[in-house]
Amino acid sequence: MDLPKALVVDDEPTICRACEKILAREGYAVKVAYSGKQALAILEQEPFDILFTDLKMAEMGGMELLEALRLRFPDLVPVVITGYATIASAVETMKLGAFDYLPKPFTPAEMAAVARKAWEKRQNLIETRAIVAGEMLPSFCGIVGKSPKIQEIFRMIRKVAPTSSTVLIIGETGTGKELVARAIHSLSPRNEHRFCPVDCGTLSVELLESELFGHVKGAFTGAVTNKQGIFEVADKGTVFLDEICNINLEIQGKLLRFIQEREFLPVGGTETKRVDIRLVFATNRDLEKMVAEGTFREDLYYRLYVYPIQLPPLRDRREDIPVLAYHLLSKIQGPEGTVSDISEAAMKILEQYDWPGNVRQLESTIERAVISCEGSSIEPHHLPLALTRAGLPAYPVPQTNREFLALKKRLREQAIGELEREFVIEALQRNDWNVTKAARDVQIQRPNFQALMRKHAIRAHRE
CATH class of the missing domain: 1.10.10 (Arc Repressor Mutant, subunit A)
Structure with a gap:
C-alpha cells in the first residue's frame, strides 16, 4: 500500500527539515517546497494528500497559496503553520479552506497529532468524492449514512422487518422516522401491499377516528356516503402512525382495542370489521413521561413498546453530514444540476452546526444554498446566517x-x-x-x- 503523501511549504530550510523528519517518522512520504509558487509546480506534477504551509513567505505567501489550492486542488487537506503573532490570520485562513493550524513553536507530538487528523479528513474526502461519483453510496432503503449509529439502525431494521411485531420509532423531528418505517415495510413479507402513513398531529379527534376506522353514511354532518378507513384500505399491508403522542385518550382506547383484537368498528357503524395489518408507530416525545403525567395510556404504551428503534439526531452522527449533504445536493437538483460541489469551508460549517431540525433542516439548507449559488460550488456565504455564526472556528x-x-x-x-x-x-x-x-x-x-x-x-x- 502506498504511503500517504505530505508536502511541506516554508521558506525556512530548518523548518522544512524538521517537519520532514517528523512526518517521515509518522509514515508519510514527504517533499518540501520553499515558496507557494514552487509548491504549486510540484502539485502539478504529482498528487499529495496533506500540505503544511507557512503564511509569511517572500514568493507567494500562504494566503495566496490557499486560494489557489481551493480552486485547483480541492481534495488536498492544507494545514497552516504560523507564529503566535499571526494566529488571527491563521484563523482567517481556515475560511479559505485550511483544515487546521499549527502554531510555532510546536513539538513533534503536536505536529503528528495534526497530521493524523488531516489524514483522516483526506480519507473522508476521498470516500465522499466516490459517493458523489456514484461509485459507492452508504445507503439502505433510502436512508443514507455510514456512521456506526446509523449502521446499528440498519441492523435493527433488518432484524424486525420479516416479523409481524409492532415497532415504535423514537426520534426528534426530521430524523427520518417515516423513512425507517418505509424500510421496515419494504423488507417485510407485506411489501407487495400498501404502506399507508398517517400524521396524527395534523388531524382533529373526529377526523382522525374517521381516517383510521372509516365511517358509515350519516355518522356525522357531512358523512353523505360510507367511507373506508386507513386500516381497511391497508389490509395485508403496513400502517404508519406518526406522532402517536398527539392522539387523545379516547382514540388511544380504541387503538388499544384494535391492537388486542385486530378488529374495529367504523364511526357510526354497528358491525365490526377485521383486518390483517402491521402497525408501525413513531413519536418525537417521551411516552414514558406522558404516561407518568396521565396523558398517555400505560397499557397502550406497553403494547407499542415491543421493539423500539431510537433514531440518533444528526448532531450525534456528524460523520454522516458530508455524505448526506452531497446526496441531498444531487436529489434537489437532479441530473441536470449546475451546482456540483460543496467547498471545504462550507462543509466545515455544516459539520460543526448542531442541526436542531436534523436531516430535514439540512435538506432545506442545501436547497437554499443551491438557489443562492451562482457558480458550481456552495461556499460559506451561501449558507444561512445562523449556520455561519455557529460554524465559525473559535478565535484564540x-x-x-x-x-x-x-x-x-x-x-x-x-x-x-x-x-x-x-x-x-x-x-x-x-x-x-x-x-x-x-x-x-x-x-x-x-x-x-x-x-x-x-x-x-x-x-x-x-x-
Missing part, C-alpha cells in the same frame, strides 16, 4: 492589543456582512425572488439592491 485569545483590535474589526465586518446578506435573501424570499418587488419592499432603489446582490453573490431567479 489575542496576545497583544494590536491583535485584539484587528480581530475586533474583522469580527465586526464579518457580522455586518453576514447580516446584510441575510437581509437581502430574506427580502427576495418574501417576494418570490422578484428583484423589483424585493427592492421596493425594503425601500431601497433597485440599482442599489442589485449592487448588494452582486456583493454577496446572490442571483435572482425572476425579474
Whole structure:
C-alpha cells in the first residue's frame, strides 16, 4: 500500500527539515517546497494528500497559496503553520479552506497529532468524492449514512422487518422516522401491499377516528356516503402512525382495542370489521413521561413498546453530514444540476452546526444554498446566517492589543456582512425572488439592491 503523501511549504530550510523528519517518522512520504509558487509546480506534477504551509513567505505567501489550492486542488487537506503573532490570520485562513493550524513553536507530538487528523479528513474526502461519483453510496432503503449509529439502525431494521411485531420509532423531528418505517415495510413479507402513513398531529379527534376506522353514511354532518378507513384500505399491508403522542385518550382506547383484537368498528357503524395489518408507530416525545403525567395510556404504551428503534439526531452522527449533504445536493437538483460541489469551508460549517431540525433542516439548507449559488460550488456565504455564526472556528485569545483590535474589526465586518446578506435573501424570499418587488419592499432603489446582490453573490431567479 502506498504511503500517504505530505508536502511541506516554508521558506525556512530548518523548518522544512524538521517537519520532514517528523512526518517521515509518522509514515508519510514527504517533499518540501520553499515558496507557494514552487509548491504549486510540484502539485502539478504529482498528487499529495496533506500540505503544511507557512503564511509569511517572500514568493507567494500562504494566503495566496490557499486560494489557489481551493480552486485547483480541492481534495488536498492544507494545514497552516504560523507564529503566535499571526494566529488571527491563521484563523482567517481556515475560511479559505485550511483544515487546521499549527502554531510555532510546536513539538513533534503536536505536529503528528495534526497530521493524523488531516489524514483522516483526506480519507473522508476521498470516500465522499466516490459517493458523489456514484461509485459507492452508504445507503439502505433510502436512508443514507455510514456512521456506526446509523449502521446499528440498519441492523435493527433488518432484524424486525420479516416479523409481524409492532415497532415504535423514537426520534426528534426530521430524523427520518417515516423513512425507517418505509424500510421496515419494504423488507417485510407485506411489501407487495400498501404502506399507508398517517400524521396524527395534523388531524382533529373526529377526523382522525374517521381516517383510521372509516365511517358509515350519516355518522356525522357531512358523512353523505360510507367511507373506508386507513386500516381497511391497508389490509395485508403496513400502517404508519406518526406522532402517536398527539392522539387523545379516547382514540388511544380504541387503538388499544384494535391492537388486542385486530378488529374495529367504523364511526357510526354497528358491525365490526377485521383486518390483517402491521402497525408501525413513531413519536418525537417521551411516552414514558406522558404516561407518568396521565396523558398517555400505560397499557397502550406497553403494547407499542415491543421493539423500539431510537433514531440518533444528526448532531450525534456528524460523520454522516458530508455524505448526506452531497446526496441531498444531487436529489434537489437532479441530473441536470449546475451546482456540483460543496467547498471545504462550507462543509466545515455544516459539520460543526448542531442541526436542531436534523436531516430535514439540512435538506432545506442545501436547497437554499443551491438557489443562492451562482457558480458550481456552495461556499460559506451561501449558507444561512445562523449556520455561519455557529460554524465559525473559535478565535484564540489575542496576545497583544494590536491583535485584539484587528480581530475586533474583522469580527465586526464579518457580522455586518453576514447580516446584510441575510437581509437581502430574506427580502427576495418574501417576494418570490422578484428583484423589483424585493427592492421596493425594503425601500431601497433597485440599482442599489442589485449592487448588494452582486456583493454577496446572490442571483435572482425572476425579474
